[in-house]
Amino acid sequence: MGRQATEMLKGILEGVVLAMLSNHPAYGYQITARLREQGFTDIAEGTVYALLVRVEQRGLVDVEKVPSQKGPPRKVYSLSAQGHDYLDEFWRTWSFLSERLERLHGEVG
Template sequence: MGSQMTEMLKGTLEGIVLAILDVRPAYGYEITARLRDQGFTDLVEGTIYALLVRIEQRGFVDVEKVPSEKGPPRKVYSINAQGRGQLDEFWRTWSFLAERIGQLHEGEK
C-alpha cells in the first residue's frame, strides 16, 4: 500500500470497522481478515486492535468475552446505538467528500 493510501486509510478506518460491525459482531482477527479479503492486504493486525480499544473507550461498541477453542476467551465487538450514530455521521461525511472530490476529478465547479 502506498503512503497516500495509508494516510487516507488512517482517516477512514474507524468508519470502515464500524461498518463491518454493523453487518455482524466480530473479533479482532476476524475484522482484519474481512479487511484483507476486501483488498487491504497490507493492514497490520495491531492497527485493528488499537482501533478497537479506541472505539471501545469512546463507547461505540459493546464487548462480550466468548470462550475460544484455543487459548483465552475472544473479545467479540458489536456496534451499539452510539456507534451507529457515529457510523451514520461517517457515511454523511463520506458522501459529501466523495461528491466534492468527484466534481473536482471531473473538472466541474
C-alpha cells in the first residue's frame, strides 16, 4: 500500500474495526487476520492493539476475558451500545463523503 492509502486508512481504521466487531466478536489477532483477509495487508498487529485500547477506554466495545489454551485469557471484543451509535455515525459520515467524492471525481474525470 502506498503512503497516501496508508494515511487514508489511518483515518478510517477505527470504523473498519468496529464494523467487523458489529458482526462477530473477536480478539486482537483475529481482527488483524480479518483485516489482512480483506486486503489490508500492511496493518501491524500493534496498530490494532493500540486501537482496541482506545475504543475500550471510550466505551465503544465490551470486553470479555475468555480462557486460552496457549497462555493468559484472551480479551474478546464486541460492539457496545455506544459503539453501535458511533458506528452508525461513521457510516453516515462515510456515505456523505463518498457521495461527494464520487460527484467530484465525475466532474473532474
